[in-house]
Amino acid sequence: MSDNFDVKLEKKSYLPEYSYRDNSWIGEYEPAYQRFLDDPERFWSEIAHELEWMQPWDNVMEWEHPYAKWFTNAKLNITCNCLDRHVNGDKRNKVALMWRGEDELHERVLTYRQLHAQVMRFANALKGLGVRKGDAVCLYMPFVPEHVVAILACARIGAVHSIVYGGFGADALNSRIRDANAKVVITADVSYRRGKTIMLKSIVDEAVTNASCVEKVVVLKRTNLNIELMPEKEVDFYEIMANADPVCEPEVMDAEDPLFILYTSGTTGKPKGIVHTCGGYMVGTYYTTKYVFDMKDSDVHWCTADPGWITGHSYIVYGPLSTGATVLISETVPDYPDPGIWWKTVEDIGVTIFYTAPTSIRMFMKYGEEWPKKYNLDSLRILGSVGEPLNPEAFEWYYRKIGKARCPIIDTWWQTETGMHMLATLVGDKMKPGFTGKPIPGVIADVVDKDGNPCAPGIGGLLVIKAPWPSMMRTIHNDDERYRQYWNTVGNYYTAGDLAVKDEDGYIMVIGRSDDVIIVAGHNLGTAEVESALVSQEAVAEAAVIGKPDPVKGQSVKAFVTLCVGYKPSEALKNDLIYNVRMSLGPIAMPSEIEFVDSLPKTRSGKIMRRVLKAKDMGLDPGDISTLEE
Ligand code: WT7
Numbered sequence: 001m002s003d004n005f006d007v008k009l010e011k012k013s014y015l016p017e018y019s020y021r022d023n024s025w026i027g028e029y030e031p032a033y034q035r036f037l038d039d040p041e042r043f044w045s046e047i048a049h050e051l052e053w054m055q056p057w058d059n060v061m062e063w064e065h066p067y068a069k070w071f072t073n074a075k076l077n078i079t080c081n082c083l084d085r086h087v088n089g090d091k092r093n094k095v096a097l098m099w100r101g102e103d104e105l106h107e108r109v110l111t112y113r114q115l116h117a118q119v120m121r122f123a124n125a126l127k128g129l130g131v132r133k134g135d136a137v138c139l140y141m142p143f144v145p146e147h148v149v150a151i152l153a154c155a156r157i158g159a160v161h162s163i164v165y166g167g168f169g170a171d172a173l174n175s176r177i178r179d180a181n182a183k184v185v186i187t188a189d190v191s192y193r194r195g196k197t198i199m200l201k202s203i204v205d206e207a208v209t210n211a212s213c214v215e216k217v218v219v220l221k222r223t224n225l226n227i228e229l230m231p232e233k234e235v236d237f238y239e240i241m242a243n244a245d246p247v248c249e250p251e252v253m254d255a256e257d258p259l260f261i262l263y264t265s266g267t268t269g270k271p272k273g274i275v276h277t278c279g280g281y282m283v284g285t286y287y288t289t290k291y292v293f294d295m296k297d298s299d300v301h302w303c304t305a306d307p308g309w310i311t312g313h314s315y316i317v318y319g320p321l322s323t324g325a326t327v328l329i330s331e332t333v334p335d336y337p338d339p340g341i342w343w344k345t346v347e348d349i350g351v352t353i354f355y356t357a358p359t360s361i362r363m364f365m366k367y368g369e370e371w372p373k374k375y376n377l378d379s380l381r382i383l384g385s386v387g388e389p390l391n392p393e394a395f396e397w398y399y400r401k402i403g404k405a406r407c408p409i410i411d412t413w414w415q416t417e418t419g420m421h422m423l424a425t426l427v428g429d430k431m432k433p434g435f436t437g438k439p440i441p442g443v444i445a446d447v448v449d450k451d452g453n454p455c456a457p458g459i460g461g462l463l464v465i466k467a468p469w470p471s472m473m474r475t476i477h478n479d480d481e482r483y484r485q486y487w488n489t490v491g492n493y494y495t496a497g498d499l500a501v502k503d504e505d506g507y508i509m510v511i512g513r514s515d516d517v518i519i520v521a522g523h524n525l526g527t528a529e530v531e532s533a534l535v536s537q538e539a540v541a542e543a544a545v546i547g548k549p550d551p552v553k554g555q556s557v558k559a560f561v562t563l564c565v566g567y568k569p570s571e572a573l574k575n576d577l578i579y580n581v582r583m584s585l586g587p588i589a590m591p592s593e594i595e596f597v598d599s600l601p602k603t604r605s606g607k608i609m610r611r612v613l614k615a616k617d618m619g620l621d622p623g624d625i626s627t628l629e630e
Contacts, residue, residue, distance in 0.1 A: 026291055029426050032441040043442060044070075044470060048283045051081050051322070054252055057279075061468065066487030066494075068468035069256050070280035077250035078259060078282045079156045082321035083116040084250070091324045098300075099145050100330040100345060102192050102337075108145055112324070117246065118149045122237075123156035124244035129216045129235070131184055133158030133251050136261065138182035138214075139307075140164045140173055140204060142191030143331045146220050146237060147307055150186050151317055155259060155278075158251035162261040162273070165308025166191050166200060171533070171584035172271075173207035176263050179273055179478060181213045186237070188220035189227045194336040201227055255279025261477050262310055264416040265517055265526030273477030274310075274416050282322060284420035284471025289319030292410060292440060293353050293382060294427045300379070302328040303355040304342070309523075310416040311386055314471075315355060319420075334360045339367040343375040343402075354402075355384035357522035361394045362552045369401045377402060382427060384410045387522035388554045389510055392433035399433075411436045413510050415496060416524070417486065419471030423508055435507040443469055447502045452491025455502065462514060463500040464493035516610055518547035518555050523588045525557065527610060530589050533581045534559055539567040540577065544600050545591070546614045559591040560600060560613055569596035 026032045036043040041060040048057075048071060057074035086094065096115045099108040110118070131137060137159045141147040143166075154161040162180040164173050177185060187204045190197050201219055208214045219229060220237035229236060253259075259278045263271040289295050293315075301320050305311035320327045328349055334342050346354065364371065383403050390398075390411045399409050413423040413436040423445060425437030439445035444466040447455045455461035472494070476483045489495045499511040513519065516527040527545040534543035541562045547555035561577065563569065574594045582590045601612040615622035 026441065029429055029438070029441070033438075036441040040442075040467070044283065047287045048279075051282065051286060052076070052085050054080075057255065061470075063468055065492055066484055068280075068472060068474075070277075070468075070470045071255040071283070074255040074279055075252050076255060076279055076282065077156065077158075077253050078278055078318060078322070079119060079152050080250050081282060081286070082152060082318065083112060083119060086112040086324045087116045089324075094324065095326045096321065097145055097148060098326065098328045098349060100328070100332065100349075101144075102195065102332055110145055115145075115149070115152075118241075119152040119156055120248040121241050121244045121246055122149050122153035123248040124246075125240040126153055126159065126184065127157055127248075128240060128244060129184055129218070131157065131159050133253075134160065134258075135184075136160045136162055136180040136182045138162045138164060138173075138177050138180060138185045140166060140168075140185060140187045140200065140207075141220065141307075142166055142188050142200065142222070143306055143329060144188070144220070144222070145329070146188075148317055148329065151307065151313075152321075156248055156250055158253055158257065160258045160260055162263070163308050163313070164263070165306055165586075165588075166198070167306075167308070167586045167588050169582065169584050169586040169589075170203050170206040172529070172586060172589075173203060174211055175270060176273075177207060177211045177214060179263075179270065180261050182211075183213060184216045184218060185214055186218040186220075188237075189223055189225055192331060194333055197223075253278045256474070258474075260313065262313065262416055264310075265524045265529060271526065271529065272479065272482060274473045275475050275477050276313075276419050276471065277474050280470030280472070281419050282318065284469065285314045285319035286322040287442065288421040288440070289315060289323050289325070292412060292421045292424050292426065293355075293384065295320070295323050295325055295353070297324070299325055299352045299381070300328060300350055301325045301353045301355075302330070302346070302349075302351045303384075304330070304334075304357070304360065305355075305386075310414075310419070311355075314420060334363055335367065338371070339364060340371040340374055343372045343377060346377055346380060347375040350379040352379055352381040353384065354380055354382070355386065357387035358385055358390045358394050359388065359521040359553050361385070361390070361398050362554075364402075365394065365397045366552060369397075372401055377404065380407050382410060383407045384412060386412045386414070388519045389434075389512065390436075395433035399431075413437075413498075413508070417473045418465070418469070418496075419473065420469070422465065422469075423510070425507075430505075432503075432507050435503065435509045438506050438508065445508065446493075447500045447508065448490060448493070450490060452493060457502050457504045460499055460501040460511065462490055463496045463498040463508070463510065464490055465496065466493050468494075518545070518557060520547070520550075520555050520557060520588065521553040525589055529585060530557060530559065530581060530591065533584045533589070534561060534577060534591075536584070537577060537580050539563055539573060542600055542608075544608045544610055544613055546610050546617065548593070548614075548617065550592075556593070557589065557591040558593040558595070558617065560595050560597050562597055562599060 053076045055075035057071035059072045062069045096112045097110045217234045261273045303315045412421040423436045447461045518525045530545045531543045541564045544560045548558045550556040601609045612622045
């Protein structure tokens, strides 16, 4: 980002405040925030005390810039809080997971007791494969209950899970497996999407061919396709489970032991393996699920994300289960078999908290209000949004057509790196369409210029977090230097990489990325990964990728490509290039447009100026081009 910029903040009548908030837990925003500021350690320690630990901590936090340790020397196992605590308490037979497949007759339910039993068995099965504390296990699975079982089984034995979204292709999977050094890969024969069968296992076959770290592949068989398993190396999910002991004592984990690695896109080079640890992450996700979503015992929580994203980790699995919630999981997409499927699901199940991404809301707007109108949505109590800016039009539609002007809209800003919600408008507080809200109690955030000085209201700048929080990432796997950059770019603050603006009341509007990350339908894509998938093809000399505004997806991928000598632009070549990106990175990274060009704009030092391409593409002034090569 070059300089600050002005943002016009419209003064409009904001939506009404809600008076029904009944959260006696931490209480109203202002006093809660003040209590946090007065004594941050006490604030977090009170929350942590609601959870079970095997051994208490010496210090709540130790900070040596840019490294934080939370709950030092405490011992725990996160699954004890997600499972044992409820099974031994009053939630033994409460429904933990409800699952719906694409075929809505296909429904499965697991109580806390059943989930606990399955997790322990599968944990022992993993031990039987030689998985030990600290080993990495890669999960590449469809969204079925077994996915959640596998996640928690890893945590039970202290294995570090690395979940790769099932929409990624073989190359993307391969690089993540190798970077994490995964010993075991857990997958399934197939996944289903929009009525189509996707052969997951064949993608894994390709991805593990030159990944010598992988000793075993566990395959969940969902079909009668009778996939042949290679003896010794490949094993059947339920077979190894059937042969495993039913009781698995939780591994004793240090609060700072890693819990998982999750890859997110970077602006340059390969994706970043964000590392989260056991203690702080548990406290952060528990707290935000309970406070931001106002989670009650009677709630039915539906977060429409996939476990392959941080949203799934934090607000399908660890957060909601640690609060003992009933969690709905679903393999469905929003518009198949028709755009009413999610609303039908809300009605059938009686969902109370619904958490989705702006891209889905905009898709529903496009199909029209007839679809939600067909169903009774009275059970809904709270509507959440995450992943990209919730534009005021989408906000209004969500608020009126889905929430019937009855439910607060909780827009939550956070990142893979932050692990938990950071900015939000809490239930009961004044909502301002277009603004995410304020930093939640526990978080100190601000909008600053590039020297770290706070920007005045209405002046855009960089979004930073000024103090450590429990669920912050601890490092980037195999690349600690990249971790340090987050805390050394703007003052001593954590720089999120987002542009934002504050208003007079301290509400923050997040505008978008300040770097070359593109957010397509809520999926974070690095320009670098798509570009290298293009350049790896014979015909392509150079490629530059930009995000183009898209009315539904937020952004779409447009690629500018220069060809090698001997290749001519053609429609057929375009389709080939797109197809190849799809095969190597997966459908989410597919360019929707390719333009053949003779050369790409570069700085004199050879850096591609995507900003210039973008401005030209949109018919805008490209701004300062003094560094542009002749
Ligand atoms: C980036 C992080 C956090 C889970 C999903 C994405 C954008 C996220 C919002 C929001 C505006 C948002 C930011 C952020 N973002 N939430 N409520 N309003 N922008 O996780 O893949 O790590 O992406 O998503 O640009 O930096 P992620």
